[in-house]
Amino acid sequence: MLPAALCLVCMASLFGAAQAQAFSLDDVAARAKELWEKPFVAPTSNLPTEFRELQFADYQKITSREDKYEWHDRKTPFKLSFYHQGMHFDTPVKLNEVTATSVREIEYDPERFDFGDLKISEDADSKLGYAGFRVMYPINVKGQSDEIMSLLGASYFRVIGKDQVYGLSARGLAMDTALPSGEEFPYFREFWIERPKPEDKHLVIFALLDSPRATGAYRFILRPGKDAVVDVQSRVFLRDNVNKLGIAPLTSMYLYGPNQYPSKPNYRPALHDSNGLAIHTGSDERIWRPLNNPQNLAVSTFQVDNPKGFGLLQRGRDFSQYEDLEDRYEQRPSAWIEPKGEWGKGKIELVEIPTPDETNDNIVAFWSPDEQPKPGEPMQFDYRMRWTLDEPALLDEHTAWVKQTMRSPGEVKQANLIRKLDGSTALLVDFQGPVLAELPADAAVTSQVSVSDNAELLDNVLQYNPQTKGWRLTLRLNVKDPKQPVEMRAALVEGDKTLSETWSYQLPPNTVTAQ
Numbered sequence: 001m002l003p004a005a006l007c008l009v010c011m012a013s014l015f016g017a018a019q020a021q022a023f024s025l026d027d028v029a030a031r032a033k034e035l036w037e038k039p040f041v042a043p044t045s046n047l048p049t050e051f052r053e054l055q056f057a058d059y060q061k062i063t064s065r066e067d068k069y070e071w072h073d074r075k076t077p078f079k080l081s082f083y084h085q086g087m088h089f090d091t092p093v094k095l096n097e098v099t100a101t102s103v104r105e106i107e108y109d110p111e112r113f114d115f116g117d118l119k120i121s122e123d124a125d126s127k128l129g130y131a132g133f134r135v136m137y138p139i140n141v142k143g144q145s146d147e148i149m150s151l152l153g154a155s156y157f158r159v160i161g162k163d164q165v166y167g168l169s170a171r172g173l174a175m176d177t178a179l180p181s182g183e184e185f186p187y188f189r190e191f192w193i194e195r196p197k198p199e200d201k202h203l204v205i206f207a208l209l210d211s212p213r214a215t216g217a218y219r220f221i222l223r224p225g226k227d228a229v230v231d232v233q234s235r236v237f238l239r240d241n242v243n244k245l246g247i248a249p250l251t252s253m254y255l256y257g258p259n260q261y262p263s264k265p266n267y268r269p270a271l272h273d274s275n276g277l278a279i280h281t282g283s284d285e286r287i288w289r290p291l292n293n294p295q296n297l298a299v300s301t302f303q304v305d306n307p308k309g310f311g312l313l314q315r316g317r318d319f320s321q322y323e324d325l326e327d328r329y330e331q332r333p334s335a336w337i338e339p340k341g342e343w344g345k346g347k348i349e350l351v352e353i354p355t356p357d358e359t360n361d362n363i364v365a366f367w368s369p370d371e372q373p374k375p376g377e378p379m380q381f382d383y384r385m386r387w388t389l390d391e392p393a394l395l396d397e398h399t400a401w402v403k404q405t406m407r408s409p410g411e412v413k414q415a416n417l418i419r420k421l422d423g424s425t426a427l428l429v430d431f432q433g434p435v436l437a438e439l440p441a442d443a444a445v446t447s448q449v450s451v452s453d454n455a456e457l458l459d460n461v462l463q464y465n466p467q468t469k470g471w472r473l474t475l476r477l478n479v480k481d482p483k484q485p486v487e488m489r490a491a492l493v494e495g496d497k498t499l500s501e502t503w504s505y506q507l508p509p510n511t512v513t514a515q
Contacts (some may be wrong), residue, residue: 005108005228015514016116019238022100023098023103023194023206024168025190025206025217025218025219025235027206028192028207028208028217028218028235028471029235030216030221030379031190031208031214031217031446032208032209032210032215032217032235032236032237032337033215033237033494034214035171035210036207036215036239036376037236038304040210040211040212040239042347043091043187043189044091044321045090045091045404046085046090046091046128046129047085047086047090047091047128048123048124048125048193050120050121050228050356051084051085051086051090051120051128052085052086052087052090052125053355054086054118055087055490056087057083059086059087059120060187060221060315061116061117061118062084062086062114062115062116062118062305063082063114063116063422064081064082064112064113064134065111065112065113065114066081066145067138067341068109068111068112068113068146069081070078070082070106071134071162071195071196071377072490074095074195074198074199075198076195076196076197076200077137077138077335078135078137078196078200078203079134079135079136079137079282080106080134080135080136080193080353081112081134081136082095082113082126082131082132082133082134082149082316083130083132083133083134083152084113084126084130084131084355085129085130085131085220086131086154089132089147089152089153090130090396091131092108092128092129092130092131093129093130093131093132093188093189093190093191094129094189094190094191095130095171095190095191095193096190096191096192096193097192097194097195098192098193098194098195098204098206099194099195103192103242108129108130109281109433110125110128112434115313115324116118116256125167126346128506130492131152131153131264132150132151132152132218133151133152133191133193134147134149134150134151135138135148135149135150135203135205135222136148136331137203137224139160139161139224139225140162140163142390146161148160148161148222148224149222150166150317151188151205151207153187154171154185154186154187154188155171155172155173155185155186155187155188155207156167156169156170156269157170157171158170158253158385159222159333159335159385159387160228160257160296160333161224161225161226161228161387161388161389162225162226163331163389164228164331164332164333164334164387164389165327165328165331166332167253167273167274167329167332168251168252168253168274168312168314168332168333168335168363169248169250169251169252169332169361170248170249170250170251170271170385171216171234171246171249171250172186172188172207172209172234173186173209173211173214173234173236173245173246173247173249173365174217174244174245174246174247174249174366174369175211175213175214175242175244175245175246176243176244177241177244177246177249177349177351177364178244178297178299178351178353178364178365179243179244179434180274180486181243181261183212183244184212184483185212186210186211186212186216186501187209187210187211188207188208188209188210188218189208189209189210190207190208191204191205191206191207191208192205192206193206194209202221202222203221203222203276203408204219204220204221204222205219205220205221205222206220207218207220209236212240213238213239213240213241213242214236214237214238214239214242215236215237215239216234216235216236216237217231217234217235217236217251218232218233218234218235218468219233221444222234223352226298226390226509227386227387227388227389228333228386228387229384229386229387229388230384230385230387231382231383231384231385232248232382232383232384232385233380233382234381234382235378235379235380236378236379236380236381237375237376237377237379237498238372238373238374238375238376238379239512240329240375241372241375242372244368245366245368245369245372246349246351246364246366246382247343247346247366247367247368247369247381248337248339248365248366248367248385249312249364249365249366249382250335250337250364250365250366251361251363251364252272252273252274252361252363252364252365253271253272253273253274253355253358253361253362253363254272254274254275254291254292254293254352254363255271255272255293255355255357255358256270256271257269257270257271257272257275257290257291257292258270258404258405258406258407258506259290259292259405259407259427260292260293260407261407263356265513266354267323267426268322268323268324269320269321269322269323270321270322270329271322271329271358272291272314272329273312273314273329273332273361274291274312274313274314274332274334274363275291275313275314275315275316276288276289276290276291276312276313276315276402277289277291277310277311277312277348277365278309278310278311278312278336278391278394278501279304279307279309279310279311279312279351280307280308280309280350281300281302281304281305281307281312282304282305282306282307283306284308285393285502286345286394286399286401286500286502287501287502287504287507288401288402288501288502288503289302289350289506290402290405290503290505291350291352291363292352292355292506292508293334293354293355293362294508294509295354295508295509295510296354296508296509296510297353297354298351298352298485298506298508299349299350299351299352299353300349300350300352300506301347301348301349301350302347302348302349302504303347304341304346304347304348304367305344305345305346306339306343306344306345307337307339307343307346307367308339309336309337309338309339310336310337310348310365310367311334311335311386311396312334312335312363312365313334313335313336313391313394314329314330314332314333314334314391315334315387315391315401315402315404315405316403317330319462326398327476330408331335331389333387333388333389334387334388334389334391334394335385335386335387336382336385336386336388336394337367337380337383337385338383338384338385338386339367339381339383340382340383341368342381343367343370343381344368344369344370344371345370346367346368346369346370347367347368347370348358348365348366348367348368348434349364349365349367349368350364350365350453351363351364351365352364352382358368368504373435374404375446392433395433395501397433397434397435398435399435399499399500399501400430400431400432400433400435400436400470400492400499400500400501401431401432401433401500401501402430402431402500402501402503403430403431403432403468403470404429404430404504405427405428405429405430405505406427406428406429406430407420407425407426407427407507408425408426408427408428408490409424409425409426410422410423410424410425410426410458410476411424411429415416421480424458424478425476425477425478425479425486425507425511426459426474426475426476427474427475427477427505427507428472428473428474428475428505429472429473429474429475429490430465430471430472430498431449431464431470431471431472431473431503432468432469432470432494432498433470433500434468435499436471436492436499436500438471439494441464441466442464443494444494444495445462445464445471445493445494445499446462446492446493446494447460447462447473447490447492448472448491448492449475449488449490449492450489450490451475451477451486451488452485452486452487452488453478453480454479454480454481454484454485454486455478455479455480455486455488455507456480457475457476457477457499458476458477458478459474459475460473460474460475461473461474461475462474468475473490473492473493473503474492477490477513479507482509482510482511483510484509485506485507485508485509486506487504487505488503488504488505488506488507489502489503489504489505490502491503
């Protein structure tokens with residue numbers, strides 16, 4: 001019996017050691033609190049000139065070697081590849097691997113990279129680090145690693161599911177976005193990635209956030225699939241008061257689409273990563289706000305207490321809507337945020353920034369609490385992110401959605417049946433969904449429309465659309481002061497039953513209507 005007893009003692013000791021070494025969000029939160037207790041120290045660049053002065057095309061030549069991926073020799077479908085420092089990615093990010101019994105740093109190794117035809121001296125590449133990392137997983141073809149998550153720069157990250165390509169980005173935290181004082185960009189200074197077991201279908205990533213006015217701890221659980229799902233836990237400590245705090249921020253690009261003409265002729269009918277902000281309020285209202293590329297900075301605010309969901313969506317999955325064989329905008333995912341628990345009183349804010357081309361992310365959306373905790377008090381916001389191509393699945397079957405919004409010069413039909421432009425502006429809104437498809441064409445569907453005081457509503461016409469088995473709403477209006485925006489809202493009803501989400505549109509100031 002003695003050897004058996006000793007064996008049990010040994011096993012208990014090993015188990016206790018493993019438990020003692022277990023890594024959790026509490027460990028990262030403790031580090032975040034330690035950071036909070038000290039003055040902020042900005043990261044120092046260690047980047048040699050030859051890496052700093054790389055052009056983007058040259059930086060892209062630095063690729064990760066597949067035979068040097070982290071876990072390439074382990075029986076797990078998850079692998080890690082790394083971003084090299086270069087250009088404005090000039091400070092290293094510390095990466096660690098977590099197992100049941102240990103935490104070890106993943107040290108920089110230039111042998112992990114192929115530098116192509118770049119001429120890099122050995123001295124320049126000797127004391128660098130990683131700028132970020134990618135998660136690889138066979139999401140499309142069995143046994144073939146695809147990049148499904150990218151973490152690079154500040155607190156930005158992007159995720160994709162099956163048959164998707166990168167589009168919009170998410171962030172850990174947004175601070176003072178679109179304020180005259182300037183935006184502060186917190187950054188993830190250190191990551192811990194749990195080594196996955198062979199049978200695991202998820203990957204756990206911890207991140208430590210830092211900035212002049214905040215520190216934070218994050219836990220991401222990534223679940224690959226047709227939709228990529230990321231469960232987020234966050235613990236944030238404010239060093240100082242923040243004028244505007246953005247929770248679960250999303251960043252995207254909108255250049256033009258059917259509701260806004262391109263500044264120059266283009267064969268592509270639309271060019272955007274997202275075309276609308278969707279909101280599911282705590283009171284169960286569904287709102288759809290089509291995006292704009294305004295001439296001046298625009299900020300729209302929606303008071304939403306205890307939101308049930310919000311996101312930047314890419315509605316429209318037909319190639320003909322984009323006609324772009326290279327960038328494949330029809331395959332770019334929507335990102336939907338589902339809060340866990342009650343977030344309290346606050347607002348969802350949409351920021352639209354003018355951009356002349358598609359290289360700039362000019363759309364930001366986030367939830368902002370009405371009240372912030374005092375500096376040093378932990379702030380907790382947990383949520384689920386869904387990266388999807390199936391936007392209708394985000395709604396319930398009893399709610400119709402806005403398929404598209406189109407803008408056109410307003411016109412009237414003359415006695416001779418020839419159409420004539422009259423200086424007005426027309427908005428055409430297509431609603432569709434199962435709840436509408438089940439109705440006969442002569443159903444008593446009506447529209448509830450409101451327009452702000454800066455416009456006179458001339459026409460409000462609702463027609464059955466046999467092509468979509470939905471309804472098309474046509475609004476024609478005169479803008480009173482072109483220097484001011486026009487706010488509009490519309491929804492479909494049948495009697496006292498609401499059939500659709502609320503279309504909430506802003507016609508930006510100085511909107512040029514071609515005549």
